[in-house]
Amino acid sequence: xxxxxxxxxxxxxxxxxxxxxxxxxxxxxxxxxxxxxxxxxxxxxxxxxxxxxxxxxxxxxxxxxxxxxxxxxxxxxxxxxxxxxxxxxxxxxxxxxxxxxxxxxxxxxxxxxxxxxxxxxxxxxxxxxxxxxxxxxxxxxxxxxxxxxxxxxxxxxxxxxxxxxxxxxxxxxxxxxxxxxxxxxxxxxxxxxxxxxxxxxxxxxxxxxxxxxxxxxxxxxxxxxxxxxxxxxxxxxxxxxxxxxxxxxxxxxxxxxxxxxxxxxxxxxxxxxxxxxxxxxxxxxxxxxxxxxxxxxxxxxxxxxxxxx
Amino acid sequence: xxxxxxxxxxxxxxxxxxxxxxxxxxxxxxxxxxxxxxxxxxxxxxxxxxxxxxxxxxxxxxxxxxxxxxxxxxxxxxxxxxxxxxxxxxxxxxxxxxxxxxxxxxxxxxxxxxxxxxxxxxxxxxxxxxxxxxxxxxxxxxxxxxxxxxxxxxxxxxxxxxxxxxxxxxxxxxxxxxxxxxxxxxxxxxxxxxxxxxxxxxxxxxxxxxxxxxxxxxxxxxxxxxxxxxxxxxxxxxxxxxxxxxxxxxxxxxxxxxxxxxxxxxxxxxxxxxxxxxxxxxxxxxxxxxxxxxxxxxxxxxxxxxxxxxxxxxxxxxxxxxxxxxxxxxxxxxxxxxxxxxxxxxxxxxxxxxxxxxxxxxxxxxxxxxxxxxxxxxxxxxxxxxxxxxxxxxxxxxxxxxxxxxxxxxxxxxxxxxxxxxxxxxxxxxxxxxx
Ligand SMILES: [Zn+2]
Numbered sequence: 001x002x003x004x005x006x007x008x009x010x011x012x013x014x015x016x017x018x019x020x021x022x023x024x025x026x027x028x029x030x031x032x033x034x035x036x037x038x039x040x041x042x043x044x045x046x047x048x049x050x051x052x053x054x055x056x057x058x059x060x061x062x063x064x065x066x067x068x069x070x071x072x073x074x075x076x077x078x079x080x081x082x083x084x085x086x087x088x089x090x091x092x093x094x095x096x097x098x099x100x101x102x103x104x105x106x107x108x109x110x111x112x113x114x115x116x117x118x119x120x121x122x123x124x125x126x127x128x129x130x131x132x133x134x135x136x137x138x139x140x141x142x143x144x145x146x147x148x149x150x151x152x153x154x155x156x157x158x159x160x161x162x163x164x165x166x167x168x169x170x171x172x173x174x175x176x177x178x179x180x181x182x183x184x185x186x187x188x189x190x191x192x193x194x195x196x197x198x199x200x201x202x203x204x205x206x207x208x209x210x211x212x213x214x215x216x217x218x219x220x221x222x223x224x225x226x227x228x229x230x231x232x233x234x235x236x237x238x239x240x241x242x243x244x245x246x247x248x249x250x251x252x253x254x255x256x257x258x259x260x261x262x263x264x265x266x267x268x269x270x271x272x273x274x275x276x277x278x279x280x281x282x283x284x285x286x287x288x289x290x291x292x293x294x295x296x297x298x299x300x301x302x303x304x305x306x307x308x309x
Numbered sequence: 310x311x312x313x314x315x316x317x318x319x320x321x322x323x324x325x326x327x328x329x330x331x332x333x334x335x336x337x338x339x340x341x342x343x344x345x346x347x348x349x350x351x352x353x354x355x356x357x358x359x360x361x362x363x364x365x366x367x368x369x370x371x372x373x374x375x376x377x378x379x380x381x382x383x384x385x386x387x388x389x390x391x392x393x394x395x396x397x398x399x400x401x402x403x404x405x406x407x408x409x410x411x412x413x414x415x416x417x418x419x420x421x422x423x424x425x426x427x428x429x430x431x432x433x434x435x436x437x438x439x440x441x442x443x444x445x446x447x448x449x450x451x452x453x454x455x456x457x458x459x460x461x462x463x464x465x466x467x468x469x470x471x472x473x474x475x476x477x478x479x480x481x482x483x484x485x486x487x488x489x490x491x492x493x494x495x496x497x498x499x500x501x502x503x504x505x506x507x508x509x510x511x512x513x514x515x516x517x518x519x520x521x522x523x524x525x526x527x528x529x530x531x532x533x534x535x536x537x538x539x540x541x542x543x544x545x546x547x548x549x550x551x552x553x554x555x556x557x558x559x560x561x562x563x564x565x566x567x568x569x570x571x572x573x574x575x576x577x578x579x580x581x582x583x584x585x586x587x588x589x590x591x592x593x594x595x596x597x598x599x600x601x602x603x604x605x606x607x608x609x610x611x612x613x614x615x616x617x618x619x620x621x622x623x624x625x626x627x628x629x630x631x632x633x634x635x636x637x638x639x640x641x642x643x644x645x646x647x648x649x650x651x652x653x654x655x656x657x658x659x660x661x662x663x664x665x666x667x668x669x670x671x672x673x674x675x676x677x678x679x680x681x682x683x684x685x686x687x688x689x690x691x692x693x694x695x696x697x698x699x700x701x702x703x704x705x706x707x708x709x710x711x712x713x714x715x716x717x718x719x720x721x722x723x724x725x726x727x728x729x730x731x732x733x734x735x736x737x738x739x740x741x742x743x744x
Contacts, residue, residue, distance in 0.1 A: 013509070091627055112629035113511035114581035133629070135511020173511060196508060197516075203508065 008127040011136035012177035031295035044073035050103040067297035126304040141174035143296040156183030161214040164224030165194040180204040189214035193235040223273040248274035312336040312353040318363035322678040323661040335684040338726035366398025366685030368667035371613035378407025383618035386426035391704040393731035395638040396720030398685040399430035411436040413455035432458040461487035476536025490523035502575040521547035528555035540564040544589035546599035565611035568644035583631035618706030643716035684727035
């Protein structure tokens with residue numbers, strides 16, 4: 001395979017394993033550009049990428065913008081509130097206006113699940129989902145898989161533990177789908193309020209109640225960011241208690257395989273999702289994730305343009 | 310008007326235990342005679358139904374007509390035209406208009422408009438509380454005098470204390486309380502049924518328990534107070550079981566479901582299909598099967614549509630922002646006939662759920678073909694297939710998950726007081742006939 005089947009990157013759920021491999025291979029060859037003194041190739045010269053963010057984001061947006069610029073595309077960023085509907089303009093109106101400016105790719109982040117999918121019904125441009133509600137965050141999952149493959153050489157047969165708010169995390173959803181599609185065994189755990197009720201499986205991952213059981217013999221541990229407002233929603237009693245019983249501490253880490261990779265989608269709450277010494281420890285690849293994010297997003301743009309031609 | 314003689318009609322009336330091929334005579338707007346061979350007036354026009362169903366006019370106990378206040382979605386005129394086309398001779402309209410039907414003035418307005426423009430009979434359901442705000446009971450006595458037939462805050466469920474008081478106060482008038490049973494604390498923010506698919510789509514779920522704890526609460530309060538309770542749009546297996554047990558204990562409770570709950574499941578939401586967004590949400594296959602069993606064994610008394618028109622403004626948008634509800638008046642007959650075709654219920658049971666029981670529960674006329682009753686009649690061709698298209702709909706809105714689907718069975722003639730209100734083939738009203 002040297003071309004994507006899909007015309008949009010809406011979620012990992014719509015990608016075949018071969019497509020994921022193609023994206024990873026492409027990212028690998030593009031990553032080399034990032035180490036050059038002049039970090040730019042003219043692959044997408046004359047093309048326009050619109051970044052449409054209905055939710056505050058610094059990291060993902062920066063990463064997407066950098067990826068587009070490294071490939072020579074023109075970029076436009078638009079920030080809007082999802083509530084702009086209240087001002088009378090609907091999302092569909094907004095998007096039709098943007099479409100009239102003939103962009104080639106629209107990268108969208110939106111607080112409501114399924115919005116990127118809705119977009120594809122109204123625009124001709126390729127659409128990349130940069131995170132929709134509690135649904136998916138495909139580029140994050142792809143960069144996570146890329147990072148693991150880079151460090152461990154393969155994905156198949158690995159045990160990947162994902163810890164935290166599994167139910168309300170788009171990163172968790174996309175990670176589970178991506179790692180299982182690539183042949184890993186995924187185990188998820190977190191407080192009972194953050195796991196699907198009475199289900200032993202979620203999206204192909206095994207659900208366990210004890211953090212230790214998830215960590216045991218894990219090759220990779222992904223700790224999800226805990227949103228502080230979850231306290232107010234009575235999902236957890238306190239951040240402190242979460243840290244104590246569900247966080248990654250050095251003694252817990254001993255249950256995992258030696259050399260276990262520690263990952264986090266960022267931004268990290270030090271001392272909550274994991275101890276500072278874990279985040280900064282020898283097996284933490286958290287900063288590699290950030291670098292790889294640019295390479296993976298370059299790959300997505302490059303492959304969508306190739307598909308469009 | 311000349312008398313009408315229907316011959317070769319499959320006459321179904323569960324109240325009389327009738328399901329036979331025979332004749333029915335309509336004279337002066339009244340059902341004059343029913344039988345195998347009748348004495349027929351000379352000037353009667355004979356209509357050979359060739360075995361098609363002739364049933365008491367269907368009655369929909371749960372519709373939203375949107376007038377007054379949201380006439381861009383539906384009006385009393387268009388909503389009742391849709392009803393007539395769906396085989397209904399009467400509809401009961403919910404109180405969530407703008408303004409809310411919480412006073413005799415609004416009830417009278419609705420009835421006045423209905424007299425002017427409605428195709429079918431219209432029975433207003435008044436709000437239980439002023440402005441549907443859940444704080445203060447409406448004037449039940451005054452509203453009933455004005456023509457209201459029942460009380461419901463529908464989509465804005467009552468708190469436990471208010472439900473108790475409503476059931477108690479309603480007893481003074483032998484009035485009916487219709488409950489949209491939903492525990493809001495459990496459903497808050499939910500967009501579809503909670504389960505595997507809600508996770509796959511990343512949509513916050515509404516657990517079956519949000520309905521079931523409220524149904525249990527409401528039947529318990531009906532037991533406590535002795536008030537008459539009707540549970541609207543039952544959607545889960547657990548609710549069916551709770552109502553079954555309540556009935557066995559002698560609690561005065563009746564229940565309805567809607568065709569979508571026994572026809573499709575939560576899978577219809579896949580693709581963020583806003584035409585499958587409703588409250589209560591479409592549930593699982595196990596729920597669907599349990600709803601059918603509830604209809605079969607009589608736990609569920611009524612098939613109502615919860616006809617909820619919305620314009621494209623409310624439906625062509627992000628799933629999260631889309632309004633709840635679908636239209637149902639023009640799809641209820643074919644979808645409900647599926648239960649007869651599949652052998653789950655008899656034709657007579659179907660007519661009971663769609664006509665006799667609704668009339669008894671609301672205490673309104675109709676639901677029977679007994680000679681002497683008003684000639685409110687639906688003629689149904691149970692075999693005819695058709696594709697539901699935008700053009701075919703009489704409703705102003707077209708928010709239906711069945712759009713574009715092939716359906717089987719439809720009303721071909723609807724009469725009120727012997728007068729055709731829907732007769733697309735001109736069966737009962739050929740132009741040569743002088744009025
Ligand atoms: Zn309701």
